[in-house]
Amino acid sequence: MNCFDRYDRHPVSHLLPRRGLTTRPRRKRVWPLGLALLVATLTACDRPPLDASNVPVPSEPYQADQPQESVDFWAACFVGGTQVGYTHLTTERVSIDGDVHVRYRYQDELKMKRFQDTTVVRSRLECLEDAAGDLVQFHSQVDTGPTGMITEGHVDQGRLHMELQTAGRTEHQEIAWQSGWGGFFADHRSLRAQPMKPRETRRLKALLPILHQVGEIQLEAVGYESVPLLEGTKQLLRIDMTTIVGPTHLRSIVWCDDQGNVWKTRDLQLDLEAFRCDRETALRPVSGDGFDLGDSTVVRVPQSLAAPHQTTRAVYRARLPDVEIGQTFIRDGSQSLRVIDRDTVQLTVEAIRPERPERFPDSAWTEPIPADRQSTAMIQSDDARIVRMAAEVAPQETDPWRLACELERYVKRTVQLKNYSTAMATAAEVAESLEGDCTEHAMLLAALCRARQIPARVAIGLVYHPPAQGFAYHMWTEVWIEDRWIGLDATLGQGGIGAAHLKLAVSSMEGSSAFADMLPIVQVIGRLELEILSAEGP
Numbered sequence: 001m002n003c004f005d006r007y008d009r010h011p012v013s014h015l016l017p018r019r020g021l022t023t024r025p026r027r028k029r030v031w032p033l034g035l036a037l038l039v040a041t042l043t044a045c046d047r048p049p050l051d052a053s054n055v056p057v058p059s060e061p062y063q064a065d066q067p068q069e070s071v072d073f074w075a076a077c078f079v080g081g082t083q084v085g086y087t088h089l090t091t092e093r094v095s096i097d098g099d100v101h102v103r104y105r106y107q108d109e110l111k112m113k114r115f116q117d118t119t120v121v122r123s124r125l126e127c128l129e130d131a132a133g134d135l136v137q138f139h140s141q142v143d144t145g146p147t148g149m150i151t152e153g154h155v156d157q158g159r160l161h162m163e164l165q166t167a168g169r170t171e172h173q174e175i176a177w178q179s180g181w182g183g184f185f186a187d188h189r190s191l192r193a194q195p196m197k198p199r200e201t202r203r204l205k206a207l208l209p210i211l212h213q214v215g216e217i218q219l220e221a222v223g224y225e226s227v228p229l230l231e232g233t234k235q236l237l238r239i240d241m242t243t244i245v246g247p248t249h250l251r252s253i254v255w256c257d258d259q260g261n262v263w264k265t266r267d268l269q270l271d272l273e274a275f276r277c278d279r280e281t282a283l284r285p286v287s288g289d290g291f292d293l294g295d296s297t298v299v300r301v302p303q304s305l306a307a308p309h310q311t312t313r314a315v316y317r318a319r320l321p322d323v324e325i326g327q328t329f330i331r332d333g334s335q336s337l338r339v340i341d342r343d344t345v346q347l348t349v350e351a352i353r354p355e356r357p358e359r360f361p362d363s364a365w366t367e368p369i370p371a372d373r374q375s376t377a378m379i380q381s382d383d384a385r386i387v388r389m390a391a392e393v394a395p396q397e398t399d400p401w402r403l404a405c406e407l408e409r410y411v412k413r414t415v416q417l418k419n420y421s422t423a424m425a426t427a428a429e430v431a432e433s434l435e436g437d438c439t440e441h442a443m444l445l446a447a448l449c450r451a452r453q454i455p456a457r458v459a460i461g462l463v464y465h466p467p468a469q470g471f472a473y474h475m476w477t478e479v480w481i482e483d484r485w486i487g488l489d490a491t492l493g494q495g496g497i498g499a500a501h502l503k504l505a506v507s508s509m510e511g512s513s514a515f516a517d518m519l520p521i522v523q524v525i526g527r528l529e530l531e532i533l534s535a536e537g538p
Contacts, residue, residue, distance in 0.1 A: 071192065074282040075265070075274040076230065077110060085110035086282035087274060089188070100131040104185045111286050118287075125209055127183040133193075135160070135183040135207055142210055149377070151212055162212060164511050166377045167428040171511050175214070182206040187217050187241065188262075195260035196221040196239060208245060211516045218242040227255045227264055230275045236263055247327065248519040269522045297525055299462060300470035303532045308464040308500035309492055312356075313536040316347045316502070319529040328524060330461075330503040333364035333484055346533070349499040352486050354401045360484065368455035368480045371508035378509035379443055379458075380428040381450035389414075389431060390451035400454050404479045404488060405495040407448045411441055412493025441490035442475040443509070455480035457508050459487060460518055462530075464500035471530055473521070476501060499535065 071091040077084050087108040094101050106125040111118060124141040137154040153162035160177040163170060182189065186206035196202070196219065204217040222238040236255035243250040251268040265274045305311070317340075320328060326339045329347055338346040350357070375382035381390075394406040415434050425433065427447035430440040442458045449456035456479045462471035476489040476497065485506075487497040504524060507517035 071188075073262075074277055074279050076277045076282045076284070077108075078273045078275070079112065079271050083284065083286050084112050085286060088279075088282065089185070091185075091188075094128075101136065102129050102131075102189070103127070104129075104183070104188075106184070123210070125184055127185060129183050129189070132180075133182050133186065133189055134179055135177075135181060138183055138207065140184075140209060140212070153207075153212070160207070164377050167380060167383075167426045169375075169377050169380055169383075169428075171377045173212075173511050177214075178205070180205065181214060184209040187219070190219070191239075191254075191256055191260040191262070193260070195256065195258055196237065198223045198237065208243065211245060211519075212511075213245060213513075213516055216244040218244065225255065229263060230277050230281065234263060245516065245519055248523065250519070250522060269525065271526070298465060298468045298470040298472050299528050299530050300468060301530050301532055304466070304469050305464050305500060305532055305535055307537060308466065308535075309489075309494060309498040310538055311499040311535045312351045312538055314349050314499035315533040315535075316349070317344065317531040317533055318347050318502075319344045320524060320527055321529075323523055323527075328504065328520060330459075330506065332366070332503075333360045334487070335503055347502065349502060351496065351498045352484055353496055354481050354484075354486065365484055368457075369508060371510040372455040372457050372480065373450060373453075374510075375447075375450065376508065376510045376514075378426045378514050379447045379450065379456075380426060381447045383428040383431065383447070385431045386427060386444075386447045387451050390448045393448070393452075400479070401481045401486070403452055404449055404454055404456075404481070404486075407452070408445055408477075408488045408490050408495065409493045411445045411448065411490035415441055415444060415490070438489075438491050439475045442477045445477040445488060445490045446509070449477070449479050457485075457506050459501070459503050459506050460521060461504040462502045462528075463489075471502065473525070474501070478506065502530075 070093065071089065073087075073089045075087045077086060085108065087106070089104065089106045091102055091104050094103050104125070104127040106127075107123065109120065109122045111120045122143050126139045128136040128138070130136055135155055138152070140151040142149045142151075149164065149166040151162055151164045153160055155161075155177050158177055159174045162173045162175075164173065182204060184207060186204045190202060190204055198221050200221045202219040204219070205214060206217060207213075208215040218241070220240045222240055224235050225238050226233050227236045227238075234255075234257070236257055239254045239256060241252045241254060243252075253266045253268065254262050255264040256262050261276070263276045266272070305314075318325060318329070321343055324342055325345050326337060326342075329335060329337060329345065331337055334350050334352045336348045338348075340346060380386060389410075390407070393410045394403055397403040397406060415430060415436055424439045425436055425443065427443040430436050430444040431447070436444075439458075446456040446458055456477055458475055459478050460475050461473070463474040463476070464470075465472040476487055476491075478485040478487050480486075487501055488495075489497050489501070505517055505520050507514055509517075
């Protein structure tokens with residue numbers, strides 16, 4: 001069943017162009033925009049997050065009242081005091097088969113410098129809910145590369161059926177769904193339908209945009225504040241918002257008037273603010289100059305690290321204020337942690353090779369999952385161009401490690417242009433364009449390895465960047481060789497990595513989980529403190 005068959009006379013997607021757009025939504029909360037910028041390695045906010053454990057929630061989920069009148073909401077987005085783009089949300093009542101529904105249409109555009117290149121991210125979302133606020137269907141377009149990603153979904157008999165399209169490939173996915181769960185804009189609907197009062201709390205369950213997973217949204221109305229806006233100040237109700245996705249808590253603040261209209265939003269992970277304004281202000285031309293999100297995310301350290309990629313072992317002290325840092329870094333055969341206190345750990349990183357070390361504890365590694373061996377929407381290892389590329393590299397080589405190293409060197413030689421204007425291209429897109437930054441190198445190498453029957457995934461974290469004397473956010477590849485995951489970095493092409501790569505997350509880049517796998521990094525960007533305690537060479 002096509003996701004729009006049931007509502008084929010009123011398809012959500014009929015006004016949207018079929019070529020992918022971009023990132024994540026923003027409406028009453030900006031964290032989805034933050035996720036877009038996370039993919040582009042954005043900076044973080046300097047304000048500490050709220051403790052979600054102290055946010056009371058009612059015993060029963062809040063249900064929105066009947067849908068309100070139409071809304072046309074523009075906002076101008078700022079990072080570091082510089083306008084970087086806009087968001088636009090409209091809502092309207094529609095009648096389908098005699099029943100009242102609410103259709104939401106959303107778009108955004110952000111433009112920033114990233115290591116001197118201009119990165120533009122855009123997204124388009126549409127969502128249809130019934131009169132009770134239950135999700136009916138949605139359409140999402142995300143531009144992270146040349147062709148973008150399109151996801152469509154509809155609810156049917158307790159299941160949310162989704163179809164993901166990117167670079168000519170389609171994946172199908174479904175998840176369990178319950179009555180009472182809202183769509184992308186459940187928070188918007190809740191605040192408009194019944195404006196909150198000071199000290200009131202709510203709890204919503206909704207589909208989270210871009211991630212396409214169910215999350216919990218906790219709202220706590222704190223009290224009225226005098227809030228500076230683009231023009232003057234207003235007395236507005238501050239509402240602290242926590243969006244919970246698995247173990248990750250994403251925090252933001254919205255300021256509303258007595259009618260539930262949002263006038264300002266601030267993301268507490270990222271230095272990203274959105275102010276309600278008119279269309280002309282929101283659409284003012286922005287150059288992307290004045291703020292370089294690449295430079296701004298570097299975690300600088302007091303010590304330099306000589307020959308970082310030749311290190312075999314390094315010890316670091318990592319601190320993350322107000323966060324239980326022991327849950328932040330990956331623990332496996334290449335990284336071990338010693339917890340010093342809630343905010344601080346000692347992190348030991350080992351350079352892994354097939355012969356080094358000889359053995360690991362039984363629990364050191366998690367073996368490959370099926371997606372690490374298969375073609376996915378982001379890592380299209382069955383793409384004709386990728387299959388051809390992989391076959392041309394060391395065609396007679398049968399040793400998996402030697403072959404993986406040859407493929408790493410091939411990507412290093414072939415993907416020449418360091419193009420930071422693309423947030424994240426798929427492997428097939430990189431194979432065609434032969435340009436990109438670390439994410440594109442990592443994606444293509446993973447695809448080539450899978451095409452030659454070597455399980456592969458990507459790792460996301462930080463790498464030492466000598467020009468800045470600090471650690472920059474980075475993506476590289478890991479391959480499964482016999483009994484261990486071994487890191488490869490096609491931006492270096494040296495046959496494995498040293499102890500200067502710090503791992504925060506790993507991903508098979510399967511479907512929408514590719515973005516969800518990056519969420520732990522949101523809690524780290526802009527707040528992590530690092531110190532090099534020791535380093536050993538070959």
